[in-house]
Structures are given as C-alpha cells and as structure tokens.
Amino acid sequence: MSTTPGQPHPVGGGVQTALPPLTGGPHRKRLGTVALVATFGGLLFGYDTSVINGALEPMVVELGLTAFTEGVVTSSLLFGAAVGAVSGGRLSDAWGRRKAILLMSAFFFFGALVCVFSPNFEVMVVGRVLLGLAVGAASTVVPVYLAELAPYEIRGSLSGRNEMMIVVGQLAAFVVNAVVGNVWGEYGGVWRIMLAFVTLPAVALFAGMLRVPESPRWLIDHGHFDEAVEVLRQVRPHDRAEAEARQIAGLTHEESKREDLDWRSVLSNRWLRRILLVGIGLGVAQQLTGINSIMYYGQAILKEAGFDDGTALVVNIAPGVIAVVGAFIALRMMDSFSRRKTFIVGFTLTTVCHLLIGIGSLLLPVGNPLRPWVILFLVVAFVGSMQTFLNVAVWVTLSEIFPLRMRAFGMGTSVFVLWLTNALLGLYFPTLVSAVGITGCFFGFAVINLLALVFVRTQVPETRGRTLEELEEAVTTGRVFDREVRDSTA
Structure with missing residues (x-):
C-alpha cells in the first residue's frame, strides 16, 4: 500500500498523525552516506561467500x-x-545495531587474517567459521539497521541497497579471482591474496560505522528519546524529526504491550504452524535452486565443462555481472509485480x-568446442533467472508473511534453516560432482526446482498490495490459505 507524504499512514495497528513531507536537503545526502557505509556489510557478505569460487582450486593443492x-x-x-544469523539479531537488540555491526566488521577482518595465514585445513576451518559468524550477522543486522x-516513503529502495551490495560483492570476488589468478597464478599461495582483499572493506566498514549514528528506533526502545531526535535531525528535515520520533515512541509503547509468541505457541496453532512451514519452505527452495x-x-x-584454468576464472565473471543486473531489475519490479507470479516464473525458468x-552436457561430450560455451550461456541464464525472479522476492516475502507477535521467531527460524540448507549443499556438492558429474547434479536440481514450483x-500466498495488518488477520484466521485469497493478485 502506497502512502502519500503528509498523509496519515499505517504504523503498527492504526493510523498515526500526519508527518511533515520528506523534502530535499543535506539530510538526504547524509542518509545516503550512512546507508552506503552500512551496506559494506552486504558487500563483505557477498565477497566472502563467493571468493572461495576461485580460491578453492589452488587451496586444494596446497592444503x-x-x-x-x-x-x-x-x-x-x-x-x-x-549461528551468526540467530545470535547477531539478539546481540543487536541488546547492544544496538551500530555496535553489532562494528563487532561484525572485526570478525570479518580477523576471520580473513586467520584464513590468509592458515597453515593447514583445521586453522582454515576456524577462520571460515569466524567469517561465517560475521556473514550471518550481516544478513540480519544490516537490513534491520x-x-x-x-x-517510510523510501524504505523499500533504501533497504534494497543491501541486496544490491551483496551481488556487487560477489562480482568483486569473481573479478579479483580472475585478475589475481591470471597474473600470479603460477606462484604458490595465490589463494591467500584472493582472501586478503576482504580486509580492505572490513576496515572501511569499521571506520565508517564509528562515524554514523545508532538506529533511532533502537534508541527510543531503550529510553533514549533525545538522542533519537538528534539522529533523526541528521537524516530528516528538522520539522519532521521530532514528529517522527514521537510517532516511533507511540508505536514502541503499543508494541511493548504485545507478548511475543514462543515456539510452543506457534506450533500449537495450525495456521501459525502452517505459515512457519511456508517461510521455511521458501528459504529451503531458494537454496536448493543450486x-x-x-x-x-x-x-x-x-x-569440467571444458574451459582451462585461466579462462574459467575470466568467464566466471559473467554470472556475477548478470547477478547485479538481475538484482537491479528485481528491485525495480518488486512493487509492481505479483509475488506469486514472480516465484512461478522464477522456478519455471530455473527448472528449464x-x-x-x-x-547439453550429455549431447556435447568433453572435447566438443561448443560444450563449454553452451554450458556457460545456460549457467548465466540460470543465474539471471534466479536473481531477477527469486532472490529478492524470497527475502521480501519472508519479511511480510509472519504476524507481528511471531515475526522475530518466524524470520529467525526461516533464515536459520535457509543457512543450514546452504551449508549442507556447500558441504556435499564437491562429493556429488565427483560421483555423478555436471549432468547428474543439474538433473537433480531440475527435479528439486520442479517440486519447489509445485x-x-x-502453498505460498500473495502478499503484494496488502498491509501487514491485513496479512496478519488473514494468516491468524487461516483465510490466507483459501484458494481464492491465495491466488488473488493485488
């Protein structure tokens, strides 16, 4: 539901007094700077999860x-x-978003150093776990901040910048891998150079977060109203800052009266249990796209498709480029295209x-000059389909479908299972490739994606065009699962 500046708009459970309009001025530049600094967490997320793509091959030999x-x-x-996704959210609630991100940047930095100087497999795993704690925290704390x-007028586009920075980080990892691998590939320890680059944005994130403010919502929630007003005066017109602080304080007071549902309460209610399974299912389906x-x-x-080492590093940039393009398109269409149709188109394309x-890997045997290029084209098409129709849409839907009193539990559980699925796939994929090759793996993914489409x-309801209050009422009564309601498109 769109809201015109200066008009009453829904917050929490009702309509609040009108806020002064969001005008231009130095505060807009300050807000953009703060968002840029925070989204370095997303860039680190993307780089650290993808740099292993090029670093793994020489690491396998050396270690x-x-x-x-x-x-x-x-x-x-x-x-x-x-683990980081669950603990990071709790830590940010207790310490504050800003302090949690500062700690997260330290984990990124020291985790990277442990990996760079690791002499063996065991130390490398310790470093990777430290990086993982930071990545998981980044996946929850930065979007909340x-x-x-x-x-509220630009919340969607501002929050969406984090997802864009994640894919930019992935692309940066592919580019660094290609340059380092081709320039210094004949030297030992080239993978250490690839991993070392992540320390630069980690330092930038730490230094930048020292100069940006705490979340005004967190400050008000912890009794620091005057500090929250000062923060809002940095990123809002002055006539709006105090009015918005009062509105947040009123909403915080109303939310404090609500009692969050624990897991027993959720699992004992058939509709809440079902929407939790929908959230978990979306997270698992997103990861099992491959x-x-x-x-x-x-x-x-x-x-394995047929490229040599150096060429594989270079052409591997192509999926990173299409991921950035797809994320940009997804952000532009998120407010104008049905979530369900987005999922249906996305899983259809990934299955195909x-x-x-x-x-292609069956019909074009190893040695056929067309084989590597055909597979590269299809891999790029797959990544483009995934990033355009599924990746952003899954995260947006997870933030919408849970009632307020179970939102923290539902989102936390869904994200935890999402990361666990991701981890299991990362653990066993090399073994699967060794056993059944490209052909078997991708036929397996096709079957899983077809099941996800079903x-x-x-099961997944439409959420676009409905207020969170409307969705909450529909979920708690089970009406959201009625076929005519589920299939309707706002």
Missing part, C-alpha cells in the same frame, strides 16, 4: 584437501552463518535451465 574436506572448508562459513533508519553451487564452485563447474544444462503454486 591437500579431499573432495569432502573441500566441502568442509566451503560449508564451515555457512554453518557459522546459521537500514529499515529502522529509513523514512544458485550457491554456482557462486561457490563456478570455476570447477566451468572447468537445469534441464538444458544437463541435456510448492509455491499450492
């Missing part, structure tokens, strides 16, 4: 990794992220791409 320990190195970050700092097998093991896949990759068609 003597097997297919299984190769998977352990990759997935250790992801298991750490599952941006959402709480943004004016997108992160491309992001983590893209170079290995392209080498997986089938074509499997068929899931979203039959």
